[in-house]
Amino acid sequence: MTIYAVYGATGHTGRLVTTELLSRGKDVVLSGRDSSGLAALGHPRIHVAAADDPDALHALAETADVLINCAGPFAITGQPVAQAAAEAGCHYVDHSVEIHPVRRIYDTLTEQAQRAGITMIPSLSFYGGLGDLLAGAVARAVPDIDRITVAYAVTNWKMTTGAVNTARLLFADTERIGYENGALRTGFVEPRNAVFAFPPPVGPRTVIAPVPFPEPFTIPRHTPVCSVEAQLTARTFEEEQAFTSEHVDSAERAASEFTIAAQVLAANGSASGSLRGRDLWRAGALASVEAAVRIAEGAVKSGVLAPADAFDARDFLRTLADRDAFTLDLPAES
Structure with missing residues (x-):
């Protein structure tokens, strides 16, 4: 066995x-x-x-x-x-x-x-892993891709001790790895506020861009693309309970709500897809x-x-959707 x-x-x-x-x-x-x-x-x-x-x-x-x-x-x-x-x-x-x-x-x-x-x-978890899979699934509908953006909208996230320690390391990182103009770039990047149009019912939200998640490194390994960026709703870290909930019980921790959206842009077309659910910990x-x-x-x-x-x-995400990890919306393949 x-x-x-x-x-x-x-x-x-x-x-x-x-x-x-x-x-x-x-x-x-x-x-x-x-x-x-x-x-x-x-x-x-x-x-x-x-x-x-x-x-x-x-x-x-x-x-x-x-x-x-x-x-x-x-x-x-x-x-x-x-x-x-x-x-x-x-x-x-x-x-x-x-x-x-x-x-x-x-x-x-x-x-x-x-x-x-x-x-x-x-x-292969919620942040990074699901974003990579969603980008790969959406990208199959678009040839000659210029840019891929993976954006996370997360509310009521209750971080564990390990997640809090990880977040502190991410915030302190001055050697950010990004992917621009077909190449990895390493160095300090000043985060900016941007607006990403999530699908309904979330809609446009202010996001931190970029966030130092793995997608800029992993997505180009399977999808030809010029630029990749990961983004996260600014409100996620503004919610007080995110950093003060290390010792809540499992039921409380499961109350997060999330949308992950992938936007794929090319000169001759574009495509987007998303997944929505509750309890990002279980999804990961x-x-x-x-x-x-x-x-x-x-x-x-x-x-x-x-x-x-x-x-x-696509098959992997559909299997997770069948297990009630999230609901899935993907474009038709070209």
């Missing part, structure tokens, strides 16, 4: 991922650094491993066929956990929203993953589990891949 390891299993995302895997009848090992927290989960198979303990991480990866890393910030956990997976020949999926750890995995582990015949997909967890199961079933090529490079984006 395929064994799935969940790293960061005691956190909110880790619990959601574990619940979904178990609901599908999967064999699961729960892992993280907190031995007492893991024991309290009451699961028969646990493996204690800190992010700075390569031997313990390697031992974890050797017990599993697929490892899902749910422990942020990924600037700390991403590389060591992914490295352990690559060395053990274990498939890897993570929830990173940070573009630098995503790029580091591509830069350092691509050849090793290909030699080992494993699939590694960093940033379902996405990573769906990816892990598909990888385990052997239908994915080896290497370090963007989500829409690993999977048929």
Whole structure:
């Protein structure tokens, strides 16, 4: 039987991922650094491993066929956990929203993953992952693309401790990675306020542009495009509860509402698509589990891949919509 390891299993995302895997009848090992927290989960198979303990991480990866890393910030956990997976020949999926750890995995582990015949997909979660998949799905309707914008409208987001720590790292980042004129650009970028026209019922909203999400790095890996930008509604971080809700219960945390829109522009046409739902945490967890199961079933090529490079984006999103992760609106293919 395929064994799935969940790293960061005691956190909110880790619990959601574990619940979904178990609901599908999967064999699961729960892992993280907190031995007492893991024991309290009451699961028969646990493996204690800190992010700075390569031997313990390697031992974890050797017990599993697929490892899902749910422990942020990924600037700390991403590389060591992914490295352990690559060395053990274990498939890897993570929830990173940070573009630098995503790029580091591509830069350092691509050849090793290909030699080992494993699939590694960093940033398969709500931010980054769903945006990449949506852009890939919409882009199939437009030839000769000039610009892709992925915009997130999020309200009532209640961040976990890991998410708060990640947000602080993102805000402090002065080496932003962007994609303009067909090339990656790295350096300081002054964020601006812009207006993005989300589909009804959200409508036009003020957004922070750009936000340092992974799409400018991942989308060009599967879609020919000149420029890519990710945006987020300014109100998301203006809501007081976003930074003061680290200890709310799961029911309260599930009350977020979201719309993700992808706008694809070309000289001879354009297209847009969107998805809308509640509980961004659950949507991200379902996405990573769906990816892990598909990888385990052997239908994915080896290497370090963007989500829409690993999977048929339309099929993947429709599967998540069928599982009530969100409602989906896509343009007809050209």
